[in-house]
Amino acid sequence: MGDKLLLEDVRFYGHHGVSKAEQTVGVWFSVDAELAVDLTPAAVSDDLASAVDYGAVARRIVEIGTQGRVNLIERLAGLIAQTLLREFPAQQVRVRVRKLTPPLQGLVGTPSVELVRSR
Numbered sequence: 001m002g003d004k005l006l007l008e009d010v011r012f013y014g015h016h017g018v019s020k021a022e023q024t025v026g027v028w029f030s031v032d033a034e035l036a037v038d039l040t041p042a043a044v045s046d047d048l049a050s051a052v053d054y055g056a057v058a059r060r061i062v063e064i065g066t067q068g069r070v071n072l073i074e075r076l077a078g079l080i081a082q083t084l085l086r087e088f089p090a091q092q093v094r095v096r097v098r099k100l101t102p103p104l105q106g107l108v109g110t111p112s113v114e115l116v117r118s119r
Contacts, residue, residue: 003039005090008032010058011100012065016076021103023069028100031061031080035090052088060087073097073113081117092118 010033015026035052042051061080070076077097084093098112 003037005035005037005039005052005054005057006033007054007058007061010061012062014065014076015069016065016071016073017099017102018071019103027102029065029073029076030098030100031065032094032096033057033061033080033084034094035084035088036092037088037090052090057084057088060084073099073111074115077113077115078117081115085117085119090119092116 010031012029012031013026014029015023016029017023017027035057037052039051042048044050060083064080064083065076070079077095080097081093081095084090084095094114094116096112096114098110100110102109102111
């Protein structure tokens, strides 16, 4: 199956990280999600009930990112991937998590991780 639902740059403010600044002040995160899902029913019917609601996918990503706290973006990406596979009819998910405002103390860059998980 080559069909994919894509969400890019879903942003939220979270308190994930190992530094005290990240845990107390927080940082901005951006998530890209790719769900391998059969889009034929929605493409044929033009009916929202036949589609995967990308708004619901985005809301779940934000809920996971803003509730609780983890140390590593690898763990955050894993929680998001696990939830998307459990709650939506995807055969595979690809999740990329970027920490947009990391406290890198003079270094420039955007750390990110990408996980691919399948049923």
